[in-house]
Amino acid sequence: MSLSNDTRRLIRQIIRQVHPDLFAANPYERQCNSDSLQVLNAYVDDLAKGLSPPPARLEFYVREAGALMKREAELPDTGSLAPLFFAFGLITAEELQAADPYATVQDTNFLSWLQETVHEAVRTAEQHELLKWRIRKYRDTLQEKFSLTAVQVGAEYAVSLSEQERQVEALTTLEYGLSSLYQDGMSFEGLSIQLYHPDMCPVESYAYMDEHGEYQMQTSYMKSYIADDGTVHLVADSTTIREQIKALDLDRARMLAFVADFWLGRVKELTPAVQTLLGVKAVWCDTKTEQNSQKFVIWAGYLLEKRWAALALPWT
Structure with missing residues (x-):
């Protein structure tokens, strides 16, 4: 069976949507896509070796209209990619149920191309993870050393x-x-x-x-x-x-850092008391700037002071 260029186009569309490099700001979704690419990689490797692959479950995340959406597919042991194409809306339900026009077992040329395409995506994801680990390790080393x-x-x-x-x-x-x-x-x-x-x-x-x-x-x-x-x-x-x-002026930098840490510490100290006072599970404060931390401390202090004043009882 010879697969058309349309089938390769469908594969490219999927890889372009799920490539881990597109999800650097979403670590969980990035890892999920990377793991599923490795599963697909093993599935394709078995096909390339003339083996019947075990069924494979794939979970990919894609972006649609700014939101993250999950796409799931169950690949059968027949070597069909039709469920993957259907999960991404690239073929219809009728095409999915029809005699499989997307089987890959006998198409060695396509398998060779698909193998390299998926391998490349997996290699890129692995290199990204390796460099991420190296950067994190390098940062930790510099922090400890100096x-x-x-x-x-x-x-x-x-x-x-x-x-x-x-x-x-x-x-x-x-x-x-x-x-x-x-x-x-x-x-x-x-x-x-x-x-x-x-x-x-x-x-x-x-x-x-x-x-x-x-x-x-x-x-x-x-x-x-x-x-x-x-x-x-x-x-x-x-x-x-x-x-x-x-x-x-590094001494000035240390002084400013000390002051910022002081206000951040006060935020952490006052947060549980404010949660109890308001009867809520969590109180969130944007502490990216010292000014925001100061505002929270002043606000929390005002709430607690008014509450304590209302609860104060005369001694006699």
Whole structure:
């Protein structure tokens, strides 16, 4: 049996929808898709070897209109991909029930193509997981080595392998800068660092007048700075990383971090009391900024003070 190009097109449509790289911000769904791709990979491998594969259950997540939706398929031991195509709405119920036009057992050319297609998706997912582990391990090593409170590089979730590779490069540059300054006697204890690769950091644009009296616009990557919560923001440029760090007031960064931690600690202390007072299961506060933490503490203190005042009884 010879499968048409339409069948390959259907496979490509599915891979494009479920590829784990598309779900970097959704760890559970990403892992689910990765696991199902590996199951499909084993299923295809058996077919390529001329074996009758055991039935396989696939669960994939896709995005539709901004929402995550699950697609499930049960592949039979006959080597049919029709249930997978039906689960994604690519064939009709009549086509699913008809004499299987999507059987793959006898089509060795298609199997070879399908095997490589699925293998590539699985390899990419495995490389992504390996780099994710390497980045996490590298961050932990730097935190322990220099007594840092935290190290964050780039965005919270890396979308592609190239972005992950840049994160590794950025961490390598940071280690170089910290190590050389540490040997000079500089301490980084208690600091939190937000790191940016030069190719992926925020940019700054400004206008100026040149020597001919004409306005010009210039854009460059951001300059290092200390945020209100004490986080040290650095660009991982190997030619400037040392100068960036030396130019910052790290004692001020520690002080700001101490103050931010104080307010965060107060939020954690007051939350159970507010939950009890309001009779709710949870109270949520956006503590990404020190200002938000302060507002919550003031609000919680006001509620508790009024409650205690209402419950106060005279001594006589």
